[in-house]
Amino acid sequence: MEWTDEIIARLRQLWDEGLSTAEIGRRLNISKNSVVGKAHRLDLPARPSPIRRDISGARPSRPAPARVTGPTLPSLAIAAEPVPVMPHVTAAPAGGASTVAAVRTAPPRPTLVASRPAAAPRAVARVPACCWPIGEPGTPSFRFCGDPAMNGKPYCQPHAEIAYVRVRDRREDVA
Missing domain, CATH: 1.10.10 (Arc Repressor Mutant, subunit A)
Known part of the structure; x- marks a missing residue:
């Protein structure tokens, strides 16, 4: 043109x-x-923005988003975290004639109880798991391998051998 x-x-x-x-x-x-x-x-005059603005020219004030401080993932330390009471089965008293387990149900609003005593928190060593996908994503049978991963790798030994293939030197192919 x-x-x-x-x-x-x-x-x-x-x-x-x-x-x-x-x-x-x-x-x-x-x-x-x-x-x-x-x-x-051509240095023509600037056009007004097609975005609709307030006629008064004042920008609507929005509160600044809250800054997140500290870690964003849950802590790995075992602490006295409250856990909601869920329905569970308790054994019948030893002196009772009934061998059927009694079922205790949770109250309508769960009460919070400490899962562990409030002792000194200790870190839990988490072993990295193999991230090799198994199955078709989006199907109920889809999962990850889950075996212990190699140090510095996201996969276990057998899957790392598949994922990381050494590039052969082209000189080896020369006869």
Whole structure:
């Protein structure tokens, strides 16, 4: 496409009318980006933003997002974390004649109890698991391998041998 004096004059006229760059492009049978680029090179006055703004010019104040401090993942330390009481089965008293287990149900609103005594928290060593996918993602049978991973690798030994293949030296192929 070549910018002739006639096309430039038409661009200036449509620009002064306040048409959008897309509309100018349609009328001149060129792309919107061509219009924007040529208008910039011709140093035409800036267009008002197509985004609707408040007439008063004041920007609506939004509260700043809260900054997260500390770790974003749950701690690995075992601490006295409250755990909701869930329904569970308890054994019948030893002196009772009944051998059927009694079922205790949770109250309507779970109460919180400490899962461990409030002793000094200790770190739990978490062994990295193999991330090799098994099955078709999105199906109920999909899972990851889960075997202990090699140090510094996301996979166990058998899957690392599949994933990390050494590139053969081309000189070995020369006869």
